[in-house]
Amino acid sequence: MRLLCLDIGNTRIKAAVFQDGQYESGITLNKNDDVRILQITFEQWISNKNIKHVAYADVGFKENERLAFLTNFTECVVWEVSTKYKTPFRVLYKTPETLGIDRLCAVAGAYSEYSGSPLLVIDAGTAITYDYMNEHEEYLGGAISPGMELKFKSLNEYTSKLPLVNFNENFPFIGQSTEESIRTGVQSTSIAEMEGMIARFQVLSCKPLKVILTGGNADFFSKYITFPHEINSNLVLKGIDFLVRYNLQ
Numbered sequence: 001m002r003l004l005c006l007d008i009g010n011t012r013i014k015a016a017v018f019q020d021g022q023y024e025s026g027i028t029l030n031k032n033d034d035v036r037i038l039q040i041t042f043e044q045w046i047s048n049k050n051i052k053h054v055a056y057a058d059v060g061f062k063e064n065e066r067l068a069f070l071t072n073f074t075e076c077v078v079w080e081v082s083t084k085y086k087t088p089f090r091v092l093y094k095t096p097e098t099l100g101i102d103r104l105c106a107v108a109g110a111y112s113e114y115s116g117s118p119l120l121v122i123d124a125g126t127a128i129t130y131d132y133m134n135e136h137e138e139y140l141g142g143a144i145s146p147g148m149e150l151k152f153k154s155l156n157e158y159t160s161k162l163p164l165v166n167f168n169e170n171f172p173f174i175g176q177s178t179e180e181s182i183r184t185g186v187q188s189t190s191i192a193e194m195e196g197m198i199a200r201f202q203v204l205s206c207k208p209l210k211v212i213l214t215g216g217n218a219d220f221f222s223k224y225i226t227f228p229h230e231i232n233s234n235l236v237l238k239g240i241d242f243l244v245r246y247n248l249q
Helices: 035-047 065-071 103-114 146-158 178-204 218-222 235-248
Strands: 001-010 012-019 022-030 053-058 075-082 119-124 129-134 136-146 208-214
Touching: 001 035, 001 065, 001 235, 012 035, 012 235, 022 035, 022 235, 035 065, 035 075, 035 178, 053 103, 053 235, 065 103, 103 119, 103 129, 103 136, 103 208, 103 218, 103 235, 119 178, 119 218, 119 235, 136 146
Parallel strands: 001 053, 053 075, 119 208
Antiparallel strands: 001 012, 012 022, 119 129, 129 136
């Protein structure tokens, strides 16, 4: 089965085509792009790639009427992947109805490729999420913290004089101006947070912990995280494909 998967995040729409579970091709679009461009792009994909099945996971686009067309591909079978989908692993999250579907899909994607070890999935985007599955294939939950962009914005919005500073790959260890101090404070503490969280989750595991980074800032964190890890930029999309095929079977 060829399946078009859509990962609709807070700022981006990632799309990929999978053929029987194998990744074929993908694109990334800004969710705030002109709606006509978005619609034409996906209609062309569906036509050119002979797509008959579409699945999407979103973190709230239903409130955005601009994207309503995503559920109206009349020539396709369309699924909305939700936390009600069955999984081959146990979900022990206490409030599954509030669990972000992007988190569940990321865990499912990691499970499909790395099962057999305790897993820590870190999605570094608008928020940074940590999701943990133990060696018994039980998803226990994790943690959510502000991503770097949110930290930069909050320092500007909730103080009277601090400027809005943007992310930059090059940042000093010691800031020698207010801008540098904000940048190194946000970026260095985000790295330290991630390293500390990985260490805490490793303590929970009886076997070596498998750490997978995904999300828009995964490449940045990967340069500084000393714990062994892998980057999988299509983890949520992989999880969408995996959950759809699992539930159809």
